[in-house]
Amino acid sequence: MTTNAVWLKIDAERLVHALHQACENLNSAEREVALDFSFVRRIDPGALRAMEKLAGVADDKAVKVVLRGVNVDVYKVLKLVNLTPRFSFLA
Amino acid sequence: MTVLAKLEENKSMSENFSGPSEERIAYLEGLVGQARIAAAAFTQYTQEDVDRIVKAMVLAGLEQAQYLAELAIKETRLGVLEDKALKNMVATEFIYNYVKDKRTVGVIREFPERGLVEVAEPIGVIFSLTPITNPTSTVLFKCIMAIKTRNAVIFSPHPNAWHCCHEAVRIMYEAALKHGAPEGVFACLESHTLQDNAYLMHHKDVGLIDATGGPSAVKAAYSSGKPALGVGPGNTPVYLEKTADLDTAVVDIITSKTFDNGTICASEQTVVIDDEIYDLVLKNFADLGAHICNEKETKLLGRTVIDPETGFMQPMAVGQKATDIARMIGLSVKPNTKLLIAPIRGVGREHPLSVEKLFPVLSVYRAKSVDEALKVCVDVNHAGGLGHTAVIFSNNDEIIRKFGEMMNAGRIIVNSPGSVGALGGIYNDMVPTFSFGCGTGGGNSTTDNVNVYHYLNIKRMSRRTPAHMWLRIPNHIYFNLNAVENLRQFASRSTVIVTSSLLEQIGHVDIVRRYLPQQTRVHVEVIPDAEPEVKVVMQGVEALKLYKADQIIALGGGAVLDAAKIMKLKYESPEADLQELAAPFLDIRKRVVQFPTEKINPARLIAISTTSGTGSEVTPFAVLSDKERGRKVTLADYSLTPDVAIIDPQFVMSMPKGLTADTGIDCLTHAMEAAVSLYASPYSDPNAMQAIQLVFKYLPIAYEHPQNEEARCMMHNAACIAAIAFANVSVGVNHALAHAFGARFGVPHGRANGLMLPHVIAYNASVPSKFMPSPNQRGYGAHKKYAAIADMLGLGGDTVEEKVKNLVAATEQLLDQVAIPRSIAELGISKEEFERAMPDLVRSAFEDPSGRTNPRMTLMSEMVELFWSAYQGRGLAKVASAS
Numbered sequence: 001m002t003t004n005a006v007w008l009k010i011d012a013e014r015l016v017h018a019l020h021q022a023c024e025n026l027n028s029a030e031r032e033v034a035l036d037f038s039f040v041r042r043i044d045p046g047a048l049r050a051m052e053k054l055a056g057v058a059d060d061k062a063v064k065v066v067l068r069g070v071n072v073d074v075y076k077v078l079k080l081v082n083l084t085p086r087f088s089f090l091a
Numbered sequence: 092m093t094v095l096a097k098l099e100e101n102k103s104m105s106e107n108f109s110g111p112s113e114e115r116i117a118y119l120e121g122l123v124g125q126a127r128i129a130a131a132a133f134t135q136y137t138q139e140d141v142d143r144i145v146k147a148m149v150l151a152g153l154e155q156a157q158y159l160a161e162l163a164i165k166e167t168r169l170g171v172l173e174d175k176a177l178k179n180m181v182a183t184e185f186i187y188n189y190v191k192d193k194r195t196v197g198v199i200r201e202f203p204e205r206g207l208v209e210v211a212e213p214i215g216v217i218f219s220l221t222p223i224t225n226p227t228s229t230v231l232f233k234c235i236m237a238i239k240t241r242n243a244v245i246f247s248p249h250p251n252a253w254h255c256c257h258e259a260v261r262i263m264y265e266a267a268l269k270h271g272a273p274e275g276v277f278a279c280l281e282s283h284t285l286q287d288n289a290y291l292m293h294h295k296d297v298g299l300i301d302a303t304g305g306p307s308a309v310k311a312a313y314s315s316g317k318p319a320l321g322v323g324p325g326n327t328p329v330y331l332e333k334t335a336d337l338d339t340a341v342v343d344i345i346t347s348k349t350f351d352n353g354t355i356c357a358s359e360q361t362v363v364i365d366d367e368i369y370d371l372v373l374k375n376f377a378d379l380g381a382h383i384c385n386e387k388e389t390k391l392l393g394r395t396v397i398d399p400e401t402g403f404m405q406p407m408a409v410g411q412k413a414t415d416i417a418r419m420i421g422l423s424v425k426p427n428t429k430l431l432i433a434p435i436r437g438v439g440r441e442h443p444l445s446v447e448k449l450f451p452v453l454s455v456y457r458a459k460s461v462d463e464a465l466k467v468c469v470d471v472n473h474a475g476g477l478g479h480t481a482v483i484f485s486n487n488d489e490i491i492r493k494f495g496e497m498m499n500a501g502r503i504i505v506n507s508p509g510s511v512g513a514l515g516g517i518y519n520d521m522v523p524t525f526s527f528g529c530g531t532g533g534g535n536s537t538t539d540n541v542n543v544y545h546y547l548n549i550k551r552m553s554r555r556t557p558a559h560m561w562l563r564i565p566n567h568i569y570f571n572l573n574a575v576e577n578l579r580q581f582a583s584r585s586t587v588i589v590t591s592s593l594l595e596q597i598g599h600v601d602i603v604r605r606y607l608p609q610q611t612r613v614h615v616e617v618i619p620d621a622e623p624e625v626k627v628v629m630q631g632v633e634a635l636k637l638y639k640a641d642q643i644i645a646l647g648g649g650a651v652l653d654a655a656k657i658m659k660l661k662y663e664s665p666e667a668d669l670q671e672l673a674a675p676f677l678d679i680r681k682r683v684v685q686f687p688t689e690k691i692n693p694a695r696l697i698a699i700s701t702t703s704g705t706g707s708e709v710t711p712f713a714v715l716s717d718k719e720r721g722r723k724v725t726l727a728d729y730s731l732t733p734d735v736a737i738i739d740p741q742f743v744m745s746m747p748k749g750l751t752a753d754t755g756i757d758c759l760t761h762a763m764e765a766a767v768s769l770y771a772s773p774y775s776d777p778n779a780m781q782a783i784q785l786v787f788k789y790l791p792i793a794y795e796h797p798q799n800e801e802a803r804c805m806m807h808n809a810a811c812i813a814a815i816a817f818a819n820v821s822v823g824v825n826h827a828l829a830h831a832f833g834a835r836f837g838v839p840h841g842r843a844n845g846l847m848l849p850h851v852i853a854y855n856a857s858v859p860s861k862f863m864p865s866p867n868q869r870g871y872g873a874h875k876k877y878a879a880i881a882d883m884l885g886l887g888g889d890t891v892e893e894k895v896k897n898l899v900a901a902t903e904q905l906l907d908q909v910a911i912p913r914s915i916a917e918l919g920i921s922k923e924e925f926e927r928a929m930p931d932l933v934r935s936a937f938e939d940p941s942g943r944t945n946p947r948m949t950l951m952s953e954m955v956e957l958f959w960s961a962y963q964g965r966g967l968a969k970v971a972s973a974s
Contacts, residue, residue, distance in 0.1 A: 042135045045128045045274045073135050080131035080215070 007068075012039040019050035026054075028061045034090065038069030043077050051078070055086035066090050111286040118281075119290055123216060125275035126243035127296045130215040132273040133241040138196040144270045145190065145239050151266035152183035152231045152259075159227040159262070162255035167223050169410025174351035178228035178525075185516045185523045186235050190543055195240050199549070206554035211547045213241040215298040218291045220312070222304040224354035224410060224449060225525055226252035227259040229303055232525040234263035238272060240546040245297075246279040247288055249304065285311075292317060299546070303526045313534060320545055321535050322526045325356045325479030326447040327509050328471035330464050330494055331372060332485035333365040339506070340484035341375040344453070347508030349429050353450045354410045357480040357502065357513030357527060360447055361435070361454040361471045363464045369457045373432070380429040381453075382413070388422055389433040393443035395420040396452060402440050404448050413451040438470035447475050461490060465497050472498050477532030482509040501528050501538030515540050558866050559680075562774040562819050563729050564709055565698075570738035570808055572800070577737065578606040581695065583642035585612045587635055589655040590646040591620035594701060599742055603646055603699065614638045620647060622716035623654035625669065631658040632665075635694070642695045645733070646742075648754075649705030649840070652698050653713040656731045663690035669715065673724040677943060686728040698733035701742040703793075703806040704754025704841050706761060706814020708736035716834075725830070725940060732818070738811045740804040748794055751806075752909035753841030755790040758782060758810040759905070760844040764823040765816035766880060767855055767873040768944045769865040775816040780883055782813035787884055787905060794909045823945035824936070825851040828957060831935035835928055836920060845911035849899045850960040852877060856895040859947030873946035903965045914964025925962055932958060 008025075011018045022035060043051075058065045068090040070078070078084050111119065152159075160175035194200070200209040217237060221229045226248060237244045248256030260279040267276060280287060288308075292300050292315035300319040302312035309321035331340055348359050364372050377383050384392060396408040396416060408416050413431050417424040424431070435454045438445040444454045458464035472481060481498035484506055485491050495503050507518035515521035526541035537545065569577040586607060590600055600615055607613060616634045618627050635643065635658060643662075645655030660667050664687035676682035698708035707713070711729040746754070762782035765775055785805050792802035828851070829843035838846075856874040878894035881887075886901050888894035912918055915925065933954045936942065942949055949957075 043132060045125075045132045048128045048132060077131045077134060080134065081128055 007034045007036065009036040009038075010040055012041060015040060015043065015047040016050050019047060019054055023050070023054045023057050026057050026061050026063050026065075028063065030063055032064045032066060033058075034066040034068050036068050037071075037074065040074055041071065043074050048077070048081055048083070051083055052081075055083060059086070064088060111284065111290055115287065116290065119287060119294075122245050122278045122280070123291070123294055123296050126216040126245055126278060129273040129275035130213065130241070130243040133243065133276065134213060136196065136241055136273075138194060140271060141196060141239055141241060142191070144267050144272050145187065145235055147270040148235055148238060148263050148266045149183045149187040151262050152235075153180060155259075155262050156180045156183065159231075159255060159259050162258055163227050163252065166255050167226060167252050167410070169224060170351040170354050171349075171412075175227070178225060178351065179231060181514060181517070181523065182228035182231040182525055183235065185514075186232055189516060189523045190235065190239050193239070193543060195543055195547060199547075206556045208552040208554075210550040210552055211240070212550050214546060214548060215242065216296055217242050217244045217299045217301055217546065218294075218297045219244050219246050220288065220300070220302040220304050220308050221246060221248045221252070221256055223249035223252045224356070225303075225351075226256050229525045230256050230259035231263065233301065234260065234267075234277060236543050236546050238267055238276070239543050242298075242546055243273075243276045244278075245291060246277070247283050247291070248279065250283065253282065289315075301526070301541070301546075309534065318536075320526065320528070320537070320541055322528060322541065323356075323533055323535070324447055324475060325360075325527070325529070325533075326445075326471055326474055326476030327357060327360045327480045327482060327500075328468040328476065328498070329359045329362040329482040329509065330468050330485065330490075331362050331364045331368070332461070332464070332483065332487060332490055333367045334486040334490075335368075335484035335506070336486070337368060337372060337375060341372060341379060343484070343506075343508040345376070345379055345381065345430055347510045347512070348453050349413070349451050350508075350510050352410045352412060353448065353452075353510075355510035355514070356447070356449065357504075358449070358510035359453060359482060359508075360476070361438070361445055361456060361467075363456045363458050363467045363471075365461075365464060366457055366459050369455075373455065376430070376432055380425075380427055381432045382417070382422075382424040382428045382430070384422075384431060384433045386434075389435065389444065391420055391422060392431065392433050392452060396448065396450070397443040397446065399443070402443065402446060404446065404450070408448070408450045408452070411450050416450060416452065438467060438474050445471060445474055465494065468494070469497055472500065476500070478529030478535060478538060479527060479533060480504065480509055480513045482507075482512070499530070499532045501530055502540070513540075555866055558678075558770075560770065560772050560774070560819075560867070562772075562815075563711070563732065564815050564818065565733050565736045567735045568709065568738065568811065569736070570811065571804065572740055574737050574739040575602060575699065575741070576606050577735075578603065578644075578697065579608060581642065581697065581735065582608060583611045583695070585614070585638045585640050586642040586644055587631075587638055587640040588613060588615045588644045588646055589631060589651060589658065590615065590617060591648075591651055592617050593620060594647055597745065599646060599701065602741070603644060611642075612638065614640075618651065618654055620650055622650050622714060623657060624716050624718060628654055628657045628661060628669075628715070631655070632661045635659075635662040635692070640692075640694050642697065644697045644699065645708075646699045646701060648700070648702040648750075649707045649714075652700060652705070652707035652733075653715070655696060655698070656707075656713040656733070657715065657726065659694055659696050660686070660726075660731065662692050662694060663687075665691065669724075669726070672728070673715070673726055675938060675940060679727060686730045688730070695735065696733040697735040697737065699737045699739065699742060700807070700810070702746060702750060702754045703743050703803070703810040704757035706758065706810050706818070708733055708738070709811055709814045710818040712818070714830075727940065736811065738807050740800065740807045743803050743807050744798065744800070746797065748797065748910075751790075751794050751797065752911060753839045753845070754810065755786060755793065755806055755841070755909060756845035756848070756906065756911055757841030758806070758813045759786040759790070759902075760825050760829075760841075760848055761817045761822060762786065762809075762813035763848065763852065763880075763902075764825055764945075765813065765820050767876045767946045768817070768820040768823060769863055769868055769946055770820035770944050771876070772820065772867075775820045778812045778816035780880065782809045782816065783880055784883060785809035785812070787901070790905065791908045821944040822941045823851070823855070824942045824949045824954070824957070827936040827939035827942035827945075827949075828932075828954065828961070830939050830941065831932045832915070832958070832961075834935070835932060836918070838918065842911055845906050846915055846961045847957065848906070849903050849965055850957050852895070852899050852902060854949075854953070854957060855946050860953065861948040861950055863943075863945065863948040868946075871946070906965065913966075915958075915962040916964065920962075922962070925958075929955060929958065 156179035524540035
C-alpha cells in the first residue's frame, strides 16, 4: 500500500491563516498530511477553532493529519479541548 | 455533535428536570464550547500575562464603579447608590490589593525545608450565579478572580439584575480582551431560566459552580453533583457585652446594618444586649437616628416584613430604606430615621423578627446574664445563620473567646461592623471577598472568604525526603581487660547493683565493689537471671527508692541489664505505664506513646555485661516477659540506653560453652540484620561489618578455648560493636521470628536466632515479593550487602548469587562449629505441636517491631515458610536469584 504524505510547515505568526490554508488544501488523494508545529509556541482560541475545523474536514476526506513537533504546552491545550484523538502526533 | 447527542451526553441532567429546547441547548453548548476553548488557551499564559490583564480590568472597574452602581440601583431598586459604588470599588481596588502579589500561575508556593512545591492548575470553565443584592460588585470580583487564576466564566445573573451584571461583564471582558485575554473567556447568559442553569450546572465541561445567592440557587448548585462553591444566606447574631465601647459599637452597628440598606448577608440581624447597658444602648441608637419600636410596632413589623407563611423576609422590604419600610407598613417615624429597632423576647417562629432581614430592621434582645446572652446568640445562629457570620462587641477576652467557641460561623467579627467587617480588608485582615463560605452548617464546602485559591486546583509536588538518621550511643563506653576500673570516676552517694545470684557467688560483684568510690553506699539487688517479669522489676524499684539510689549498676547478661533499664524507668518516672509504652509503632520518631521525660529520681545507669551477645549495655531496648500472653514485650526508647557501658572481658571468661555459642550467634544475628536494615547507614555499616568479621574469626576460638583471652575480649567487643549498629538501625525479621519462637518454646534467644539465620539470609537475598516502604531504600540491596560481607570474609564467588550462597554456607558451618541445633525438629518439638503453634507464632512475629526494618516486607505466609524451613533445618536454604 502506498502512502502519500504531504509536509506543511505551519507559520506560527499566522497560525489561523496557515491552518485554514491547510484545511482548504486537504485532498482525498493524499492519505496523510503532516503539519510541522515546531515553531508554534502558543495557540489561541481562533487557532483552536481552526484546528477543530481541520479535524472535521480531514475526517470527511479520510485524510490522516499528523502534527509534528508539537510542544507540550500546546499539546496540553489540544488535550483540554479533546482534539488529541483526532490527530496523530510525531516527535 | 448533534443537539440530541449532547442531550444524551448529559443523561443525569435529563433525568432530573425537563431540559431546555433544542435551540436553547445549541446556544448553551456554544457558550460552553467557547469558554472551554478560552480556558484551554488560557493555560499557556504566564503570571505576568494575567497580572497585566487583571490590573487593566481593575482600572476599568474602578472607572465604571459609579456607572455600574447607578445601573444596579435603577434595575434592582435595592440598596443605596453611594454604597453600591463603594462596593464596586472594594470589589476592584481591595481585591486587587489582595491578589496583586499572589502567585496563581505555575509554582505558587515553595517549602524547601519540606521538599514541597505547590503548583496551580486552573479549573477551566466556571459557571457562576450572581445575586440581586450585590450584583455588579460580585461580577467584578468574580471576573478578577477568574482572570487571576486563568479560568473562563459563564455568568448567570439574577434575572432582576441581568442588565447591570451584563454590563459589568462587558466592561471586564473588553478590558481583559484588550490586554490579551483569550477570546471567549467571559460570557453572560442572554436571559436565563432555571432550565438553563440546571443544564449548565450538569454540563460535563463545567468544572466548578460558584453560586452566590439565595438558598435555592445554592442548593441547586450542590445538588448538581459538580464541585461547587455555594454561598447563601445568614442570620448574624451580635452580642453587645457590657464591657464594650458602647459609642463605637452603636455607630458600627448602624453603619453596618444600613450599609446598602442591609443587603449584605453578613449584616447584623439581632443584637443581644446585656441588661446593665440595654437602656443606654437603645438611647444611643435613638440619638443617632434609629427608631425604637414599641411592642405594638414590633408586632406590626413582624406581621408585615416577614412572610407569616414561610417565616422568611418579604422580598418587598429587601434593600429598602427604613423610612420607606415604615411608610409601607403604616408606621410613623421621623423623616431622618436610619434604622428600625424592634425589641424581641425570643428566637423562633413565634418571634418572626429573629430571622434574617436584608433591610434596615434590627432586632434587639435584653439579656439578664452572659449565659443567657450566649444562649440567645446560639439560637439566632441556628435560626438560619449557621456557618455565616457572628459579631461581638466586648473588651472581655474570656467572653470573646467563649463567644468564638459557641458560634458556628465562618467569620466571627470582634468589635467591628458585621457586613463591612466580613467583606475583609477594611476593618480587619480577613481575605477580601464578595462570597462568604458558610461551612457544612450552611451546606457549603468551605468556611473561607472565597478567594483566588478556591478558583484553583492546587497541586502539591513533593520531593522524596530521606528520613533523618542518627547514631546514639552511651556517653561513655570503656572496653578491654580491667575496664571496670573506670567505675572510680563516677561519684555516687548510693548505688544499687542489680545482678544475679550466680554472679554474686563467683565474685563478680566484689570486683565491682572494689572500684566504687569509698564514700558510696552500696546495696546489691539480686534478681533471677531470666527475662524480667513485672514483679521482679517492681521489687527492684522499691529497693532503689529505699536506698535513694543515684546510681544503678547492672551487672549481668541481657536479662539483668534489661531489668535494670526498666527499673530505672519506673524509678525515675513512677507513672510510666509499661503496657502502654510497649504499644506497637512503625517509626520510633512518630510513635503514639511517648516515654516520660520528667524524672523525679534521676539516676545514672552503668551497664556491665557478663555475656557477649545481647549488647544491651549500649541499646535502647529492653525485653520484658509477658507470661500471661506467652510472649516477649519489647520496650524501645533511647531514654532506656545506659549512660555508661563497661565492656570488660574478665566478666565473660567463665561463660559456659553453650552460653558462649548462644550469645555469640545472637551477636552475629544483630550484625547481619543491622547490615541489611532499611535504616542501615554509613555510620552503622562499619560497626556491623566489623562485628561480623570478629564473630567469624573469634567465636569458634572462644567456644573451643574458653580461656583464650584475646578471643573472649574480641567477642565481647564484637557484641558491643554489633549492638551499636542495631541500636541505631534496628534488626529484622530474624529477630521477630526468634522472639516469637523463643517465647513460645522456651528456647534461648541466641539459639532461636541461630535456627533462623541461614534461612533469613537466603530469604532476604532473593527478590522480595513485597518491598517495605522506606524513603531510605535506594533500590533493593540486601543481596549486595550479603555479597560484600562474603567478600570481606574471603568466602569467594564470582557473582552476587554465588557469594550469598557462600555466606549462607559459611554461616551454617559456623553454627555447626558452635553446636547450635540444626533444626527446630532437633529440639524435640513435634511437627503437630509446631503446626498448632504456627498461627500464634506468625501473629506474634508480625506484631514484633523488629521486622519493620527488615529489607523486604515479610508477608505472614512467608513467615510460615521461614518457620517451616527452620523446622526442617539447615542445608535446605536456597538462594533465589537476586538479580
